[in-house]
Amino acid sequence: MTLETGLTIKEKSEKALEKNLSPEEIKDFKTALSGNSSPEESEKLRKGLETLFANLKPSEALEWIETMAPGAGDSLSPRLKLLEGMNNDEIIANLRRGSAH
Numbered sequence: 001m002t003l004e005t006g007l008t009i010k011e012k013s014e015k016a017l018e019k020n021l022s023p024e025e026i027k028d029f030k031t032a033l034s035g036n037s038s039p040e041e042s043e044k045l046r047k048g049l050e051t052l053f054a055n056l057k058p059s060e061a062l063e064w065i066e067t068m069a070p071g072a073g074d075s076l077s078p079r080l081k082l083l084e085g086m087n088n089d090e091i092i093a094n095l096r097r098g099s100a101h
Helices: 009-020 023-033 039-055 058-068 072-083 088-097
Strands: none
Touching: 009 023, 009 039, 009 058, 023 039, 023 058, 039 058, 039 088
16 A cells, blocks of 8 residues: 555555664564563563554554564454554553553
């Protein structure tokens, strides 16, 4: 899917991550998406998700997550579905409270 800006959601997502996270944090985030649920991994996941939702439309962030981590969809999907009706500020507030991961 190409957005009005000419960037795909994947490109837009990668740019948002690269701009806001270190290469190590991006790698950790993508690893955390694979389903590891240790407290340390949960924090990495939260930070990456917060970055995506701060820089993309919620539907774009959700699409990127589903594309990048098909296996994560099973464990994250019910929680991510709860976010679909929220705006970015509400999503980020939920992520910071820990209720969305």
